[in-house]
Amino acid sequence: MSELPHFSSRAFLAPMAGVSDPALRLICKNMGAGLVITELTSIHAIIAKEEQLKTQMKNITEFLEFSEKERPLSVQLFGSDLIALEKATKIVEPFFDMIDYNMGCPAPHITKQMAGGALLQNSDLTRQIFRTMVNSTTRPVSLKMRIGVSDSNKLLFKEIAKIAEQEGIKMITLHPRTVSQGYSGHSDWTMIKKLKEIVDVPVVGNGDITTPEIAKSMIEQTGCDYVMIGRGAMGNPFIFEQINDYLKYGVYKNYNFSDRLNAFLDYVSETSKYKIKFVNIKEQAIRFTKGTVGGGVLRKRLTTTRDIDELKKILVQTVSV
Ligand SMILES: Cc1cc2nc3c(=O)[nH]c(=O)nc-3n(C[C@H](O)[C@H](O)[C@H](O)COP(=O)(O)O)c2cc1C
Numbered sequence: 177m178s179e180l181p182h183f184s185s186r187a188f189l190a191p192m193a194g195v196s197d198p199a200l201r202l203i204c205k206n207m208g209a210g211l212v213i214t215e216l217t218s219i220h221a222i223i224a225k226e227e228q229l230k231t232q233m234k235n236i237t238e239f240l241e242f243s244e245k246e247r248p249l250s251v252q253l254f255g256s257d258l259i260a261l262e263k264a265t266k267i268v269e270p271f272f273d274m275i276d277y278n279m280g281c282p283a284p285h286i287t288k289q290m291a292g293g294a295l296l297q298n299s300d301l302t303r304q305i306f307r308t309m310v311n312s313t314t315r316p317v318s319l320k321m322r323i324g325v326s327d328s329n330k331l332l333f334k335e336i337a338k339i340a341e342q343e344g345i346k347m348i349t350l351h352p353r354t355v356s357q358g359y360s361g362h363s364d365w366t367m368i369k370k371l372k373e374i375v376d377v378p379v380v381g382n383g384d385i386t387t388p389e390i391a392k393s394m395i396e397q398t399g400c401d402y403v404m405i406g407r408g409a410m411g412n413p414f415i416f417e418q419i420n421d422y423l424k425y426g427v428y429k430n431y432n433f434s435d436r437l438n439a440f441l442d443y444v445s446e447t448s449k450y451k452i453k454f455v456n457i458k459e460q461a462i463r464f465t466k467g468t469v470g471g472g473v474l475r476k477r478l479t480t481t482r483d484i485d486e487l488k489k490i491l492v493q494t495v496s497v
Pocket residue numbers: 190191192193194195214215216252278280281320351382383384385404405406407408
């Protein structure tokens with residue numbers, strides 16, 4: 177029952193807070209992402225929202241919004257209170273195909289609660305977390321982690337991966353930076369190779385993939401089963417089709433500015449189905465128009481827009497120029 181779902185491609189969209197909303201996830205899915213994942217979500221927020229929504233005869237999908245077309249779809253949880261974790265896992269289980277656990281987030285407000293990347297140093301609690309989740313659901317549980325907290329303990333992931341496998345975690349994603357590294361420097365892909373050598377569950381390599389060529393290099397250098405793309409997919413959902421084609425045929429189609437604008441308009445029309453904050457939509461607009469000729473002027477106009485209609489008008493005008 178807890179087997180992994182079928183993934184239609186080896187390229188996954190990374191969970192990204194404020195970015196991987198249901199509209200972007202669907203656009204990426206339609207462009208060939210094999211798996212999409214919600215942004216990290218607090219187990220305590222899930223429990224509180226569920227109680228509140230129950231009184232209105234609604235369920236948690238009002239808070240964790242998605243569409244059926246995104247499947248297979250994973251929800252990412254964070255938080256280390258075991259009772260809350262069990263409860264939250266049971267709340268989300270009926271709606272998602274997989275449940276991912278976050279052990280990578282470097283944000284201080286998360287690490288301070290002994291969650292996210294901070295957990296890498298607490299192997300006993302980590303074991304209990306995995307056990308609790310796996311015992312609370314029939315869905316496959318996966319793990320996403322960094323390699324360690326700081327340079328002096330950058331091999332912590334090895335012990336955690338072993339524990340994860342022993343406790344029934346079905347897939348492990350590694351972003352090979354330390355927590356204290358944030359996003360600086362380069363991800364160390366040799367760590368993905370090391371992980372692949374010590375576990376039998378599928379390994380998802382993540383970190384600094386921005387082109388199909390780089391995705392292929394990661395697979396070749398590390399032997400990872402899947403790749404996960406975060407920043408490289410921001411404003412660039414085409415990367416999934418490009419990676420899939422490059423891995424299969426050795427060539428891929430290039431997309432231009434107007435393709436990106438059209439993709440963004442598709443994104444905007446999809447957003448109307450969800451409660452996505454306008455400020456996040458505007459930030460997506462800025463990402464979709466990044467690095468394009470005339471993009472600077474356009475982005476300046478976009479930053480001052482106050483509603484979705486104005487935003488759409490500017491973009492439609494730009495496409496038809
Ligand atoms: C804006 C932003 C938000 C992120 N939010 C999450 C998150 O919610 N959960 C998570 O596991 N990782 C999160 N990450 C990390 C990414 O999933 C990914 O591991 C990281 O960006 C490295 O991959 P990349 O080089 O392809 O971007 C976030 C990254 C960014 C840039």
